[in-house]
Every structure is written in structure tokens, then in C-alpha cells.
Amino acid sequence: MSEELGITVKKDKDFSEWYTQVIQKAELGDLRYNVKGFIVFQPWSVLSMEKMYKYMEKVLQKKGHKPYWYPTLIPEKNFKMESEHIEGFTPEVFWVTSHGNNEPLEEKLALRPTSETAFYQMFALWIRSYNDLPFKTYQRAQVFRYETKATRPFLRSREFHWIETHCAHATKEDAMKQVYEDMETTKEVLHDIYGLPFIFFERPSWDKFPGAERTFAADVLNPDGKVIQQPSTHLLKQSFPKAFNVKYKDKDGIDKYTWITCYGPAISRIFASVVIVHGDDKGLRFPWKIAPIEIVITIIKPNKKLIKEANKIKEKLEKENYSVEIDSSEKNPGEKFYFWEMKGVPIRIEFGEKELQEKNLVIFRRDISKKEKIEQNNLIKTIKEISSTYDKNLIEQAEKLFNNAIVTANDKKSIKTAINSGKIVKCEFCSVEDDGKECAEWIEKEVQAYVRGTKLDETEKPEGNCPICGKKATKIVYIARSY
Amino acid sequence: MSEELGITVKKDKDFSEWYTQVIQKAELGDLRYNVKGFIVFQPWSVLSMEKMYKYMEKVLQKKGHKPYWYPTLIPEKNFKMESEHIEGFTPEVFWVTSHGNNEPLEEKLALRPTSETAFYQMFALWIRSYNDLPFKTYQRAQVFRYETKATRPFLRSREFHWIETHCAHATKEDAMKQVYEDMETTKEVLHDIYGLPFIFFERPSWDKFPGAERTFAADVLNPDGKVIQQPSTHLLKQSFPKAFNVKYKDKDGIDKYTWITCYGPAISRIFASVVIVHGDDKGLRFPWKIAPIEIVITIIKPNKKLIKEANKIKEKLEKENYSVEIDSSEKNPGEKFYFWEMKGVPIRIEFGEKELQEKNLVIFRRDISKKEKIEQNNLIKTIKEISSTYDKNLIEQAEKLFNNAIVTANDKKSIKTAINSGKIVKCEFCSVEDDGKECAEWIEKEVQAYVRGTKLDETEKPEGNCPICGKKATKIVYIARSY
Numbered sequence: 026m027s028e029e030l031g032i033t034v035k036k037d038k039d040f041s042e043w044y045t046q047v048i049q050k051a052e053l054g055d056l057r058y059n060v061k062g063f064i065v066f067q068p069w070s071v072l073s074m075e076k077m078y079k080y081m082e083k084v085l086q087k088k089g090h091k092p093y094w095y096p097t098l099i100p101e102k103n104f105k106m107e108s109e110h111i112e113g114f115t116p117e118v119f120w121v122t123s124h125g126n127n128e129p130l131e132e133k134l135a136l137r138p139t140s141e142t143a144f145y146q147m148f149a150l151w152i153r154s155y156n157d158l159p160f161k162t163y164q165r166a167q168v169f170r171y172e173t174k175a176t177r178p179f180l181r182s183r184e185f186h187w188i189e190t191h192c193a194h195a196t197k198e199d200a201m202k203q204v205y206e207d208m209e210t211t212k213e214v215l216h217d218i219y220g221l222p223f224i225f226f227e228r229p230s231w232d233k234f235p236g237a238e239r240t241f242a243a244d245v246l247n248p249d250g251k252v253i254q255q256p257s258t259h260l261l262k263q264s265f266p267k268a269f270n271v272k273y274k275d276k277d278g279i280d281k282y283t284w285i286t287c288y289g290p291a292i293s294r295i296f297a298s299v300v301i302v303h304g305d306d307k308g309l310r311f312p313w314k315i316a317p318i319e320i321v322i323t324i325i326k327p328n329k330k331l332i333k334e335a336n337k338i339k340e341k342l343e344k345e346n347y348s349v350e351i352d353s354s355e356k357n358p359g360e361k362f363y364f365w366e367m368k369g370v371p372i373r374i375e376f377g378e379k380e381l382q383e384k385n386l387v388i389f390r391r392d393i394s395k396k397e398k399i400e401q402n403n404l405i406k407t408i409k410e411i412s413s414t415y416d417k418n419l420i421e422q423a424e425k426l427f428n429n430a431i432v433t434a435n436d437k438k439s440i441k442t443a444i445n446s447g448k449i450v451k452c453e454f455c456s457v458e459d460d461g462k463e464c465a466e467w468i469e470k471e472v473q474a475y476v477r478g479t480k481l482d483e484t485e486k487p488e489g490n491c492p493i494c495g496k497k498a499t500k501i502v503y504i505a506r507s508y
Numbered sequence: 509m510s511e512e513l514g515i516t517v518k519k520d521k522d523f524s525e526w527y528t529q530v531i532q533k534a535e536l537g538d539l540r541y542n543v544k545g546f547i548v549f550q551p552w553s554v555l556s557m558e559k560m561y562k563y564m565e566k567v568l569q570k571k572g573h574k575p576y577w578y579p580t581l582i583p584e585k586n587f588k589m590e591s592e593h594i595e596g597f598t599p600e601v602f603w604v605t606s607h608g609n610n611e612p613l614e615e616k617l618a619l620r621p622t623s624e625t626a627f628y629q630m631f632a633l634w635i636r637s638y639n640d641l642p643f644k645t646y647q648r649a650q651v652f653r654y655e656t657k658a659t660r661p662f663l664r665s666r667e668f669h670w671i672e673t674h675c676a677h678a679t680k681e682d683a684m685k686q687v688y689e690d691m692e693t694t695k696e697v698l699h700d701i702y703g704l705p706f707i708f709f710e711r712p713s714w715d716k717f718p719g720a721e722r723t724f725a726a727d728v729l730n731p732d733g734k735v736i737q738q739p740s741t742h743l744l745k746q747s748f749p750k751a752f753n754v755k756y757k758d759k760d761g762i763d764k765y766t767w768i769t770c771y772g773p774a775i776s777r778i779f780a781s782v783v784i785v786h787g788d789d790k791g792l793r794f795p796w797k798i799a800p801i802e803i804v805i806t807i808i809k810p811n812k813k814l815i816k817e818a819n820k821i822k823e824k825l826e827k828e829n830y831s832v833e834i835d836s837s838e839k840n841p842g843e844k845f846y847f848w849e850m851k852g853v854p855i856r857i858e859f860g861e862k863e864l865q866e867k868n869l870v871i872f873r874r875d876i877s878k879k880e881k882i883e884q885n886n887l888i889k890t891i892k893e894i895s896s897t898y899d900k901n902l903i904e905q906a907e908k909l910f911n912n913a914i915v916t917a918n919d920k921k922s923i924k925t926a927i928n929s930g931k932i933v934k935c936e937f938c939s940v941e942d943d944g945k946e947c948a949e950w951i952e953k954e955v956q957a958y959v960r961g962t963k964l965d966e967t968e969k970p971e972g973n974c975p976i977c978g979k980k981a982t983k984i985v986y987i988a989r990s991y
Contacts, residue, residue, distance in 0.1 A: 094548070100543055
């Protein structure tokens with residue numbers, strides 16, 4: 026394959042250029058659409074993201090979330106009902122103000138940047154008593170944000186594809202149970218299906234969602250040492266149920282305000298992490314369960330007979346529910362091999378005159394880049410074996426990198442050194458409440474890194490002092506650069 | 509069940525009120541969202557529409573359409589590139605004009621009412637030679653139209669959920685082949701899966717899509733005698749590929765403009781037809797393949813033991829991939845039965861102390877409203893039998909009604925009589941080109957009905973004269989009232 030068609034940089038050497046090339050050459054998204062910050066998602070990413078949606082929705086439904094489709098437009102007045110929310114989101118809102126031939130709308134409508142202010146007015150109509158709680162919902166939707174930072178395809182766009190769950194609970198304790206359930210869902214889907222290692226943090230007080238009492242989020246690691254915030258969960262302040270009057274009658278018939286949580290896995294953004302975490306110098310490596318296709322049959326020197334026989338192999342595989350494509354193009358074998366490796370298809374079957382004669386097949390697996398010759402009779406058995414261990418291999422590779430990236434540091438200098446060499450720093454810290462903000466700002470200014478928060482699922486106890494201010498540490502935090 | 513909870517009118521007596529009650533009482537959509545013409549789609553419709561999407565997308569992908577996600581926003585300048593299109597759609601466009609704190613955008617952006625003007629500029633970048641053709645795409649998306657007519661949930665909303673396919677072809681003949689394929693897809697999905705009988709028409713010249721050379725559409729029948737246009741297919745004028753420069757090099761290396769077709773099954777609107785065509789006086793009747801759940805187990809006088817046993821039955825069914833819910837509420841059996849019949853679940857299993865003792869189950873099927881007592885051991889066998897014939901029953905019932913609604917009429921008076929009694933009229937007609945428009949307008953004015961067009965897949969030949977103007981008939985057309 027010519028240099029220009031393949032990926033021409035090493036992932037570790039020039040990650041940014043590597044990412045740009047993979048998006049373009051594997052035809053994941055086209056950046057030439059003529060609205061700034063918007064891209065066209067192409068089949069090779071859409072097919073994978075549809076599978077990502079499917080798994081996420083299946084788990085959410087199993088846990089009792091019911092699917093809704095809300096309007097894309099939210100009246101300005103809804104938006105203004107919660108003061109922190111309007112302050113936090115207004116700068117990013119696109120406004121629909123007219124229709125037809127410049128006729129003004131009666132009221133400005135927001136293209137939803139998120140849907141709290143659409144959902145909760147309806148919750149107020151539907152929720153009556155404690156019997157209705159927890160009230161667990163979700164929707165698959167696009168959201169829109171007028172980003173002022175530089176956009177990057179999939180990572181930060183002005184329109185992205187996500188799921189948002191919104192749940193109302195009787196008590197704050199029930200709401201916190203939901204936060205833990207969301208963390209579990211993140212593990213079941215992001216880790217176990219998409220193959221992405223992460224840490225589920227509680228964010229420091231100065232880094233919360235507008236209108237949240239507590240904010241939680243999973244951070245995934247990039248090879249350049251930056252972390253990306255993937256799903257976040259928010260325990261909202263009661264200013265939300267109060268603004269939208271989301272009440273219930275408890276067992277004694279007394280009206281109480283609900284507690285509301287929301288969780289937002291952004292599928293098109295998580296897809297970026299799938300590309301980044303699993304990709305290598307040759308290009309993409311899709312986890313089996315979310316690969317656009319699982320198997321490609323590349324015919325070597327294609328002719329009528331070989332194409333016919335390849336179709337028989339395809340049918341046999343499809344009967345077992347594998348998704349298969351045949352490459353019978355006139356390119357030379359090497360070109361074909363590199364092309365499908367760049368595209369990240371888990372298995373390539375090489376099939377030519379020799380294999381036809383000898384009743385063999387050559388199987389190449391992308392996870393460990395190994396070829397093996399098998400008898401045609403053993404095809405299904407072999408594919409079953411590979412598919413059952415494939416994702417495990419990818420996850421283990423990703424976990425190793427992730428765990429190696431975490432280092433402990435106890436003073437300013439070693440924090441700086443570690444961050445500069447692309448690590449995530451674990452360290453003791455004075456406080457994640459407002460009084461720790463000054464130390465976090467020092468880190469931001471001097472190291473260009475951020476206090477990502479405390480691990481939700483661990484009760485590590487600090488024993489020393491904050492490496493920044495020297496006061497007694499109250500928390501163990503993680504520090505990293507981020508997107 | 510109290511009168512208020514059930515459907516209180518007969519479908520045939522007051523169809524409009526029946527429809528309103530079904531939408532509300534079966535919790536398909538909530539009309540109380542505070543933007544005019546927008547509704548909240550509730551779980552009971554979303555679960556079904558997701559299945560509708562799944563089947564439609566599967567068939568489209570099988571036929572070689574690749575999935576894309578385009579931006580929701582289209583620049584005003586794209587929109588203006590095809591003059592008929594801008595004229596036809598501008599009155600219905602919502603415009604995004606500002607962001608943040610009333611800061612104007614550099615360019616007005618349309619909330620897509622349809623995506624021709626977004627797709628084809630990208631086609632121009634991607635299509636190079638005849639080898640790339642046919643270039644078959646689709647997207648699942650919401651579209652937005654500032655409707656000035658009265659909106660009705662699912663039938664006509666300002667935001668609806670659809671699929672749009674866009675295909676580029678080398679020749680007009682290839683494009684017409686795509687039109688026939690779209691008709692076949694409509695049959696495979698709307699008829700065979702959703703159970704909706706339809707006629708696939710070519711629309712008269714005066715009733716074409718803005719920018720189309722020929723327009724085709726499937727009409728589905730309502731019990732009030734009105735037809736609803738469901739998917740339409742357009743063979744676009746070459747003004748579109750010319751405006752967006754969608755060219756290819758033919759085998760001789762000569763640049764030629766492509767021919768473009770598009771097809772638009774509006775899932776949320778087709779859902780209205782599913783409700784309308786299959787529903788009866790008790791409420792919904794979902795086809796098996798697109799039912800939100802397939803089976804409900806209603807426990808009679810629930811207690812711990814019965815709930816435990818019901819869960820065992822549920823697990824047994826789920827192992828066979830059936831979707832099942834248990835109703836262990838405290839309502840009396842009659843109330844539960846009516847509730848789930850109103851919700852349209854295909855099968856209800858009645859299970860109480862008596863059935864537990866006798867190792868029996870009572871099975872009620874919604875398609876033919878019949879109960880049957882079976883041994884518990886025969887459960888899976890029985891469900892398999894029912895599920896294999898269920899949709900066939902519904903389709904046959906719908907087809908009978910549809911075919912009975914079509915009558916032949918040969919003069920003005922009998923056309924009027926037939927239309928007034930809720931029929932679709934088949935009649936000979938002078939012309940479906942512009943010179944037939946006057947006769948069509950007479951029908952519109954005098955009978956409040958419309959010439960829907962000529963059947964695409966039939967070559968019926970007229971023998972007499974046009975019943976309106978008396979000139980020699982050139983076509984056999986169908987006339988109906990419509991939404």
C-alpha cells in the first residue's frame with residue numbers, strides 16, 4: 026500500500042497527527058461539511074456507534090430505565106428556571122428564533138445542549154406518589170453546544186450523539202444508590218463491552234456541573250497522557266425539582282420534593298476513546314462486539330470460481346451470525362491486508378487458489394497481529410475460539426497501559442515531572458471542597474494539569490500532607506492533563 | 509376498569525376521539541410539552557418505533573444502503589441552491605440565527621426539514637467514477653417543519669423521526685430501478701412487518717416534491733376513509749446534481765451528472781398508521797414483531813408464591829427470547845385484562861392459584877380476542893404457534909378492510925357518493941400531466957378529495973372517458989380524501 030493510503034506516523038510519536046489520519050483514512054468522519062464544528066459521521070463509525078448504543082440501551086433497560094424521545098427544542102423560559110444551569114449553559118446555546126421568511130417565533134427556542142429543563146417539567150406531571158419512585162428514564166438524542174474551544178472530530182463537536190438518563194428518587198440516599206448504579210453501568214458497558222479502562226471520580230467542588238450538588242465522572246486515558254471525561258453523573262441540587270415542581274406524596278401523604286440524578290454517556294465522544302485506546306500504528310483495532318464488521322474475506326487474485334467459493338464461506342459464517350464482507354477488488358494482496366488492518370476489522374481470512382486446492386484458509390487476527398493456517402472444516406470452531414477471547418486481549422492491553430500510567434507523587438517537583446512525562450498522578454491533597462481550590466489553581470498554572478477528584482469506589486486514607494500547601498491532607502486525589 | 513381508564517368511544521363511530529384517547533390512555537405520547545406542535549414520545553411508542561427502525565434499517569443495509577449521521581443544521585446557502593426546493597420548503601423552515609447571549613451567527617442555519625441539500629454537497633466530494641455507482645446511503649434522523657396546518661400527534665408534528673435514503677445513479681434507468689426497489693422495501697417492511705396494506709402510487713404532475721421529476725408514494729388507509737401518505741420516493745430533477753456538482757466519470761472517462769433518488773419512511777408517522785390500522789374498540793393491537801412487549805403475565809390475586817412462580821414462567825419465556833412483563837399489581841383481574849388489551853400486548857397469560865394447582869395456564873391472544881386453557885408444559889410450544897401466525901391474522905384483517913374500501917366509479921355522482929361513504933375511488937381519468945389538473949381541481953372543490961395518482965406496479969389500461977371532462981381517459985387513477 027502506498028504511504029499516503031496508510032497511517033504515516035507512529036501513534037506514540039505524534040498522537041495528534043495519528044488521530045487526524047485515522048479519522049480521515051479509515052473514513053470515520055468527514056470534516057468538510059460546511060458548518061463550523063459539525064462533521065458528517067460516515068458508515069464505518071456509524072455502524073460501530075449503533076452497536077455501542079445497542080449495548081448501552083440494553084443495560085439501561087435491564088436496570089429499569091424507560092426510553093423516551095423528547096423534543097429537540099426547549100423554550101427559553103424553561104432554561105431560565107434554574108439559575109446556575111442558565112448561567113453555565115447559556116454561552117453554549119444555539120437559538121432558534123424565526124421560521125419561514127424571517128418571521129419571528131413567539132418565543133426563542135434552545136437547541137438542547139442537555140435536557141434537564143425539558144424532562145423535569147414532564148416529571149412533575151407524571152410523578153404522583155412514592156409508588157412511582159424511582160422514576161428512571163433515558164433518551165437517545167443529539168445535543169448541540171456552541172463550543173468556543175477548538176473542535177476535534179468525535180472528541181469535541183458542536184453536535185454530538187449521546188444518551189442521557191434522568192431519574193427521580195424519594196431520598197438523597199436513593200439518589201446516591203443511583204450514582205453507584207451508574208458507575209456499575211459504566212463498568213459493564215464502557216469497560217466490559219467497549220474495552221475502555223477508566224477511573225470513576227467524584228469531581229472537586231470547583232468542577233461541578235451547573236446546578237449539581239455532587240458531580241461524578243469516568244476519566245479515560247489518551248496515549249499522550251491526557252484524560253478524557255467520558256460519562257458523567259450528577260446528583261442535582263434540589264433547586265431543580267423545586268424549579269420544576271417535581272414532588273411526590275410519601276407513605277404518610279405528605280408532599281416532598283424528589284432528588285434527581287442524571288447520567289450522560291456521549292456515544293460519539295466515547296467512540297473517540299475506542300479509536301484512541303485500541304488503535305495502533307497501523308490504524309484502528311475494533312473490539313469484537315462493536316466492530317462494524319467482524320470478518321473480511323480477502324480474495325487473492327480473484328476470479329469467478331474464487332468469488333463463488335468465498336461467497337459460500339461468507340454464507341456459512343453468516344449462518345452463525347457473524348458479519349462478513351468480501352474484498353474481491355483488484356488491489357494486490359498486501360494493499361488489501363493493510364487496508365483492512367487500518368480499518369480495524371478483527372479477523373481477516375486470506376483465500377486464494379492455493380487455499381482452495383489445499384482446503385485451507387489463512388486467518389489473521391488484528392488483536393495480536395498473528396496469522397495461522399487452518400483447515401476449512403475448522404473455520405467456525407476457530408472463529409468461535411478467537412471471538413471468545415478477542416476482547417479480553419484488547420482490554421488487557423489497554424489496562425496495562427492505563428495502570429502503568431498511574432504514579433504516586435508526594436512533592437511539587439515529582440508531580441511536575443510525572444505529568445510532563447504523560448502520567449496520571451495520584452497524590453494526597455488538602456481538600457476537594459472550596460478551600461482546596463487554591464492548591465488546584467497552583468497545579469493548573471504551574472503544571473497545566475487538573476485535580477480530577479477522588480475515586481468513588483475506594484476509601485483510601487491519606488496519611489501525610491498536601492504537597493502544594495503543606496496542610497494536613499484530607500483526600501487522595503488524581504491529577505492529570507485533560508481534553 | 510372504570511370507563512375513564514378504557515377507551516370510551518367506538519373506533520368506527522368517532523375515529524378522531526378514539527385516536528386521541530388511544531394516544532393518551534395507552535401512554536404513547538404526551539401533548540403537554542410546552543412548545544406548540546412538539547410532543548414527548550413515551551416508552552410504549554418508543555419501544556415499538558425502535559423495533560420499526562431496526563427492521564427498516566436491516567432491509568436497507570441488506571440492499572446496500574450505508575448508514576450516515578449528517579448534521580441537523582444546514583446553511584441557508586445550501587438551501588438556496590435548488591430553486592424549487594427553497595420555494596417549497598422555506599415556509600416550513602425553523603431558523604437558527606444566534607447563540608449564547610443573543611450573538612448573531614455568521615450565517616443563518618436551517619433545522620433540516622429534509623436533507624437533500626446537506627447530502628449532495630458531500631456526494632460531490634465522494635463520487636468519482638461509475639465504479640462508485642450506485643452510491644446508496646441513508647440516515648436515521650429527526651426532521652423539523654413549521655407546520656401551519658393543525659398538528660396531530662404522530663400524524664403531523666413539527667418534529668418527526670424518520671429515515672431518509674439518498675442514492676446517486678449513473679443513468680435515469682438505474683434511478684427508476686431504485687424507485688422499484690423502494691417499492692419492494694415498502695412491501696417487505698410496511699406490509700410484511702408492520703402489517704400495513706398500501707398502494708404505491710406515482711403522483712400526478714401537480715403533486716410532486718419540490719425539485720422532483722417524478723414523485724412516488726405509498727398511501728395507507730384510515731378507517732374514516734382518508735388515506736395517509738407514508739414513505740414517498742422521488743426521482744429528482746437533474747437540477748439537484750447540477751446545483752451540487754454531483755458528477756462521475758463514465759467508462760470512457762467522460763464527466764456526467766448523476767441521477768438522484770430519495771426515499772423517506774417517517775417512522776413516527778408510520779407508527780400512527782400502525783395504531784390506526786390495527787387498533788380496535790378496546791385500544792391498540794400491536795403486530796408481534798413490533799410490539800413493545802410480546803407477553804404479559806397477569807397474576808390473579810398475587811401473593812409471594814404466585815409471584816415467584818410467575819417469575820419462573822417469565823424466565824422460561826425469556827430464554828426463548830420472548831419479551832415479557834409481569835403484572836402483579838393489586839388491581840382486580842378484569843381491570844388488568846382490559847388495561848393490557850388497551851395497550852395492545854399480543855399475548856396475555858392469566859395465572860392464579862387455580863392454574864398453579866392444576867398446572868394450567870390461560871392464554872389470551874389479542875389478534876382474535878380468544879382465550880384458551882393449556883398445560884404449563886405446553887407453554888413454549890403454544891407461544892411458538894401463536895407467534896408464527898399472529899401477524900398474518902392482523903395483516904389479513906387489515907387487507908380485507910383495505911380491499912373493501914376500493915370501489916370503481918364512472919361518473920361524478922358515484923365518485924361523490926363513494927367518497928362520502930369513506931371509500932377510495934378507482935376511476936378512469938383524462939391525464940395525470942398538467943392538462944389533467946383542472947379535473948383534479950374540480951374533484952378537490954366538489955368532493956374534497958384528491959387524485960392520488962396511478963399505480964406504479966400495474967399496467968391497467970383505461971377504455972372509456974374521463975368522468976369529469978368527458979375527454980378520452982389516458983390513465984386509471986385513485987381518488988381519496990387524505991390527511
